[in-house]
Amino acid sequence: MRAFEALTVESLPNRLGSQAAITGRIGSDPAKWSVREVGDGNLNLVFIVEGPAGTVIVKQALPYVRLVGESWPLPLKRSFFEYNALVRQAERDPGMTPELLHFDEAQAIIVMEFLTPHVILRRALIEGRQLPKIGQNLGNFIARTLFRGSDLHMETRKRKADLALFADNVELCDITENLVFSDPYFDAPMNRHTPGLDGVVAELRADRDLKVEAQRLKHLFAAKAETLLHGDLHTGSVMVTAEDTRVIDPEFAVYGPMAFDVGMLIANFWMSYFSQSGHEQDGPRDDMRRYLLATADEIWSVFRAEFSRLWREERRGILYQASLFEDQGDTLGSEQALQGMIADIWTDMLGFAGIETHRRILGLAHNADFETIADEALRAACETKALKFGRHIAVNRSRIHSMADIMDLAERMEKEIVR
Numbered sequence: 001m002r003a004f005e006a007l008t009v010e011s012l013p014n015r016l017g018s019q020a021a022i023t024g025r026i027g028s029d030p031a032k033w034s035v036r037e038v039g040d041g042n043l044n045l046v047f048i049v050e051g052p053a054g055t056v057i058v059k060q061a062l063p064y065v066r067l068v069g070e071s072w073p074l075p076l077k078r079s080f081f082e083y084n085a086l087v088r089q090a091e092r093d094p095g096m097t098p099e100l101l102h103f104d105e106a107q108a109i110i111v112m113e114f115l116t117p118h119v120i121l122r123r124a125l126i127e128g129r130q131l132p133k134i135g136q137n138l139g140n141f142i143a144r145t146l147f148r149g150s151d152l153h154m155e156t157r158k159r160k161a162d163l164a165l166f167a168d169n170v171e172l173c174d175i176t177e178n179l180v181f182s183d184p185y186f187d188a189p190m191n192r193h194t195p196g197l198d199g200v201v202a203e204l205r206a207d208r209d210l211k212v213e214a215q216r217l218k219h220l221f222a223a224k225a226e227t228l229l230h231g232d233l234h235t236g237s238v239m240v241t242a243e244d245t246r247v248i249d250p251e252f253a254v255y256g257p258m259a260f261d262v263g264m265l266i267a268n269f270w271m272s273y274f275s276q277s278g279h280e281q282d283g284p285r286d287d288m289r290r291y292l293l294a295t296a297d298e299i300w301s302v303f304r305a306e307f308s309r310l311w312r313e314e315r316r317g318i319l320y321q322a323s324l325f326e327d328q329g330d331t332l333g334s335e336q337a338l339q340g341m342i343a344d345i346w347t348d349m350l351g352f353a354g355i356e357t358h359r360r361i362l363g364l365a366h367n368a369d370f371e372t373i374a375d376e377a378l379r380a381a382c383e384t385k386a387l388k389f390g391r392h393i394a395v396n397r398s399r400i401h402s403m404a405d406i407m408d409l410a411e412r413m414e415k416e417i418v419r
């Protein structure tokens, strides 16, 4: 086997020019390919390769974090986990991921469909674009992938094999464990925040209830290996057109609690909500704000409805067996168990969502939603609202029972704090 070698714009046509899966798609003469690098990934190399007959994406992991360099090593095997997660997601919710064309484990290369004219959802939301299909598409995606990767649905031998397979994604899991659950709550070396936030940051770090809650959530993330998570499901991992929604970049995939993907995803809509007042150069964004709260609500209600449908129609794993419920004429028992499970996901989802807002404002990996607000005082005002909102939902999660309450809370916080 050839040793790992990073691709370059120049070397790519020679190195991949004899791959039938690629030549079949874009044309067989690599001299006619044009290659350009997409600059916006933090961790990996991503190339757009265009030939006379079509275009593909070539994504390659490096033995380190692309943006930082060799001082932050990160294993190539993240590409293996990304590929394996994409294969499973494509089975569990067909049409929601880019088509896979080729995988080279030793070179950590994934070749996939070039999504066009798709844009990153986060960018669209910053521009104030309303996408009509994402609530439905993303709600179904989380319900289907989370349900169908669990012991509610899978044959338990296969689920345990997958649990073992993805358990080796230790290094990326470690990034989540530290960057999401711990770093924001102390003076960690890689943290940064907008200057105007010093006061609120000191308050949050001194907040014992919040620190305890963040650690309870970390415990849940580390110990509750319930289903295969995407692991990094934010609006930067979704590509959209008005008609089509795709989910990319599951390199953080690992077995964990269902509520993690749900909470991380929905939190990014709530953060976009609080960032909108920083993007009102071309007029007020009231309508966009309503759309964002409504979309978070829709994702949750579509998730709940689809998860319930799967529970009733595809529950054939080792958990809550029909032999104990439906087969005994006790459908009510199975419905009671379902409602209990959804209530638990709701409560934990709020916790994960709350701390996701903190790590995106105080930790290493910030959101363009806030970062693109040039006026620092305005940015700090937007971020303060999101931080306080996040603190409230994380700490009070067992006492919040409806999306209507969350929408009221968000609207109150948006108005209350002076811009």
Ligand SMILES: Nc1ncnc2c1ncn2[C@@H]1O[C@H](COP(=O)(O)OP(=O)(O)OP(=O)(O)O)[C@@H](O)[C@H]1O
Residues within 6 Å of the ligand: 038, 040, 041, 042, 043, 044, 045, 046, 057, 059, 098, 112, 113, 114, 115, 116, 120, 236, 248, 249, 251
């Ligand atoms: N299948 C695709 N079709 C079109 N564009 C894509 C595709 N996959 C990735 N991209 C583009 O490349 C960028 C980087 O991709 P990706 O997020 O997978 O890389 P990464 O290095 O894992 O980044 P991150 O820092 O988000 O982890 C995306 O933001 C998107 O603009």
Ligand SMILES: [Mg+2]
Residues within 6 Å of the ligand: 043, 249, 251
């Ligand atoms: Mg990534």
